[in-house]
Amino acid sequence: MNCxxxxxxVNKNYCENCGQKASTKRFSLRRxxxxxxxxxxxxxxxxxxxxxxxxxxxxxxxxREFIQGKRVRYFNAFSLLLLLITLLFFLDDFSDL
Numbered sequence: 670m671n672c673x674x675x676x677x678x679v680n681k682n683y684c685e686n687c688g689q690k691a692s693t694k695r696f697s698l699r700r701x702x703x704x705x706x707x708x709x710x711x712x713x714x715x716x717x718x719x720x721x722x723x724x725x726x727x728x729x730x731x732x733r734e735f736i737q738g739k740r741v742r743y744f745n746a747f748s749l750l751l752l753l754i755t756l757l758f759f760l761d762d763f764s765d766l
Contacts, residue, residue: 673738689741717752720744 670691671677672684679691720743723731735743 674741684741687741689739716742717744717749720749 670679672679672687672689672691674689675684675687677684677686679685682691683689684691720731723743731743735746
């Protein structure tokens with residue numbers, strides 16, 4: 670099996686070259702609530718600024734790469750959505766003051 674991110678042969682759970690998980694499963698509500706919600710919401714050091722830059726400059730390319738399994742560089746999509754909704758909520762509350 671080859672890594673979807675860098676193409677290196679993967680023999681274990683993670684790629685030895687880039688660190689991406691060997692299995693990139695589809696998103697499901699159960700998986701989101703079990704693992705991704707808390708860990709993804711509080712891990713802001715994993716490509717948040719890079720993901721935002723790609724979404725504003727080349728959105729189609731970034732989304733295509735994420736769907737194809739090249740996820741090691743990008744912030745988790747559902748965590749990003751949750752973070753942006755929370756930020757919008759707080760900005761809306763402060764605009765009323």
